[in-house]
Amino acid sequence: MTETIQSQALRTPYRQADTQLRRNWAKLRRNKAAVFGGILILIYLVTALLAPVIFPRSPSAPNLMRSLERPSIEHPLGTDELGRSILGRIIYGSRVSLLIAIGVVSVGLLVGLPLGLISGYYGGKVDFGIQRVTDTMLAFPGFLLALALVAVLGVGLKNTIISVGISMVPIYIRLVRGCTLSIREQTYVEAARAVGTRDMTILLRHILPNVMTPITIQTSLGMGTAILFAAGLGFLGIGVQPPTPEWGAMLGSGRAYLFHAPHVATFPGIAIFLAVLGFNLSGDGLRDVLDPRFRI
Amino acid sequence: MSQDLLLSIRHLRTRFRIYEGLVTAVDGVSLDMYRGETLGIVGESGCGKSVTALSILRLLASPPAEIQGTILFEGVNLLDLNLDEIRKIRGNAISMIFQEPMTSLNPVLTIGEQISEAIRLHQGVTRQEAWSKAVEMLRIVQIPSPDIRSHEYPHQLSGGMRQRAMIAMALSCHPRLLLADEPTTALDVTIQAQIVDLMERLKEEFDTSIVLITHNLGLIAEMAKRVLVMYMGKVVEEAPVGDLFQEPLHPYTQGLLESIPWIGKKLKTGRRQLQEIPGIVPSLLELPEGCRFHPRCSHVMDICRKEEPPLVQKDGRRVLCWLWA
Numbered sequence: 001m002t003e004t005i006q007s008q009a010l011r012t013p014y015r016q017a018d019t020q021l022r023r024n025w026a027k028l029r030r031n032k033a034a035v036f037g038g039i040l041i042l043i044y045l046v047t048a049l050l051a052p053v054i055f056p057r058s059p060s061a062p063n064l065m066r067s068l069e070r071p072s073i074e075h076p077l078g079t080d081e082l083g084r085s086i087l088g089r090i091i092y093g094s095r096v097s098l099l100i101a102i103g104v105v106s107v108g109l110l111v112g113l114p115l116g117l118i119s120g121y122y123g124g125k126v127d128f129g130i131q132r133v134t135d136t137m138l139a140f141p142g143f144l145l146a147l148a149l150v151a152v153l154g155v156g157l158k159n160t161i162i163s164v165g166i167s168m169v170p171i172y173i174r175l176v177r178g179c180t181l182s183i184r185e186q187t188y189v190e191a192a193r194a195v196g197t198r199d200m201t202i203l204l205r206h207i208l209p210n211v212m213t214p215i216t217i218q219t220s221l222g223m224g225t226a227i228l229f230a231a232g233l234g235f236l237g238i239g240v241q242p243p244t245p246e247w248g249a250m251l252g253s254g255r256a257y258l259f260h261a262p263h264v265a266t267f268p269g270i271a272i273f274l275a276v277l278g279f280n281l282s283g284d285g286l287r288d289v290l291d292p293r294f295r296i
Numbered sequence: 297m298s299q300d301l302l303l304s305i306r307h308l309r310t311r312f313r314i315y316e317g318l319v320t321a322v323d324g325v326s327l328d329m330y331r332g333e334t335l336g337i338v339g340e341s342g343c344g345k346s347v348t349a350l351s352i353l354r355l356l357a358s359p360p361a362e363i364q365g366t367i368l369f370e371g372v373n374l375l376d377l378n379l380d381e382i383r384k385i386r387g388n389a390i391s392m393i394f395q396e397p398m399t400s401l402n403p404v405l406t407i408g409e410q411i412s413e414a415i416r417l418h419q420g421v422t423r424q425e426a427w428s429k430a431v432e433m434l435r436i437v438q439i440p441s442p443d444i445r446s447h448e449y450p451h452q453l454s455g456g457m458r459q460r461a462m463i464a465m466a467l468s469c470h471p472r473l474l475l476a477d478e479p480t481t482a483l484d485v486t487i488q489a490q491i492v493d494l495m496e497r498l499k500e501e502f503d504t505s506i507v508l509i510t511h512n513l514g515l516i517a518e519m520a521k522r523v524l525v526m527y528m529g530k531v532v533e534e535a536p537v538g539d540l541f542q543e544p545l546h547p548y549t550q551g552l553l554e555s556i557p558w559i560g561k562k563l564k565t566g567r568r569q570l571q572e573i574p575g576i577v578p579s580l581l582e583l584p585e586g587c588r589f590h591p592r593c594s595h596v597m598d599i600c601r602k603e604e605p606p607l608v609q610k611d612g613r614r615v616l617c618w619l620w621a
Contacts (some may be wrong), residue, residue, distance in 0.1 A: 124360075187400040193355055194394075195387030195414040195465065205413070209404040 027289045029040070034285020040278030048094040059088040060243040068261040078263040080254065089245035090271045096246050097227045097275060100161055104221050104226035107165025112172025117203050119173065120180025130173065137170040146229050150238050151166065160239045164229045168222055175218055179211045219286045224279030231272045247272050302505050303329040303352070303473060308365040308442045310344075310351045319580045321347040324365075329563065331472070334499065334506045336520030338513060338552070340577055344529040347507045349475040352507075353390060354382050369473070388418040391466040397458035401450040407434070408446030411465045411498035418469045433464040437494060438499075438562065456487035463494065470502050477509045492518055494584035513556055517541060525549050528588045534614040545615040548573070587618065595619055 063083035149163035233239030234248025254265030411430035434442035553574035575592040
């Protein structure tokens with residue numbers, strides 16, 4: 001008898017953690033917009049990962065004989081000015097934009113997270129210094145900042161990631177600092193200090209896990225913004241350079257044929273739209289489930 | 297006798313620099329504490345009880361506090377130690393339990409993780425050893441099925457159990473001194489009694505001295521041997537617990553004792569109402585001249601308004617009042 005009670009109780013913690021996860025999952029599934037966003041992201045990920053399987057030909061080999069063709073069975077979304085399949089370029093472009101999205105968010109997190117933690121936890125002069133730099137960066141619209149950084153660093157995939165990434169750093173700093181400030185004052189942080197825990201351990205073990213929820217939400221939303229910014233730079237011709245298939249650049253070069261071959265610009269535009277929509281919808285959905293306080 | 301002296305505080309003054317000026321939260325507190333003793337500190341909210349305790353462990357990082365005076369713990373002045381040295385004392389020789397068991401445990405870590413973290417910090421044992429010691433501590437504080445409970449998160453425990461877990465964490469390194477800051481305030485009465493019993497028992501078992509900070513005079517009567525009464529950052533009276541309850545010297549202490557409802561107590565005034573101390577605690581930014589208590593004192597004299605009262609020694613008691621000068 002005692003044994004059954006014991007073994008039942010032994011399973012409780014796991015079961016409770018499990019139900020919490022399941023409850024969140026159920027809430028997320030009830031949110032139609034989030035589900036739609038999630039499906040978009042799923043399609044996007046599958047496309048990016050399986051690009052060579054879905055489209056076995058080269059997306060960059062020109063075929064000038066067949067330039068600016070309208071959608072057909074052979075080229076479902078038509079061809080561009082160099083006769084390359086737009087479908088193929090969109091499929092391969094998803095890899096580039098996924099790389100950019102992950103890269104940008106990583107740069108933002110890698111720089112913004114530690115600075116935000118330090119700024120919020122230590123306060124004082126360190127905080128003042130970091131926050132004034134953040135203020136200065138936030139004074140520029142994000143895209144303008146990325147643009148200025150590209151002007152300094154130069155064009156290309158790597159520099160696009162760095163520039164857009166840095167333009168997102170202040171957002172992460174602010175977010176993490178704000179959360180750290182409120183968690184720092186919690187009694188459990190004081191209690192940890194009272195047993196002699198080092199600052200570094202307090203930051204990593206006691207504060208960081210409590211900051212993860214807003215970071216998760218911001219990361220999902222940030223990926224959408226990153227794709228949009230990178231596409232913007234590509235559109236202006238200062239992002240990822242041809243012949244790499246990049247949605248923004250495709251949109252930019254298709255602009256010249258908008259009147260007699262509108263599909264050249266339209267389809268990459270739709271691709272950008274759907275990818276960004278996917279990240280934004282799922283980001284909002286995550287926020288609603290994980291952090292109901294933020295709901296407006 | 298002197299080797300029994302565990303903690304000796306002299307002229308402790310803790311000040312906070314805030315926007316409106318300099319606030320002196322603790323003003324010239326001196327106290328001696330002997331090994332194995334339970335010392336009670338009572339007073340209203342904001343009188344400096346907690347700040348005194350936090351000053352001992354130098355836990356006042358924000359807003360930045362200025363701590364002056366000397367805090368001799370086993371002959372070492374804690375205020376002279378560098379950060380690494382004080383960290384070795386925290387949780388090891390001196391530890392602390394807090395008022396709110398709801399918020400003093402981290403919601404994202406299991407109970408076992410939090411207790412074993414404290415153990416690993418000071419005892420240099422492996423993860424497994426620390427874990428089994430943590431489970432052992434949970435058993436000592438009488439948490440049922442500690443093996444299972446150690447894997448649970450704070451929200452899965454009741455308030456009383458969380459406070460037990462806090463006590464387990466605080467005592468896990470067998471500290472010589474335990475600072476208990478309102479340990480029972482957030483708990484209901486039956487649980488309070490259990491926690492008091494537990495603390496009494498563990499005090500004997502681990503040979504720990506306790507500084508008991510509270511505004512609950514009943515708890516003081518139950519646990520403490522000597523009592524300090526604080527008002528606006530100063531110790532206004534110090535006495536053995538029996539003397540304090542029988543014959544309080546300071547008008548503030550008298551007021552405090554009269555404001556407790558006792559079952560079967562006859563109200564002197566014949567009113568069906570509880571006696572209270574008139575007025576409110578003044579702001580620490582606008583200290584009254586002379587004695588800090590004079591605006592609320594029922595025995596106020598002219599000199600109280602002009603000059604600070606002297607510390608009067610009387611039959612092994614101390615009182616900060618002109619009445620006894």
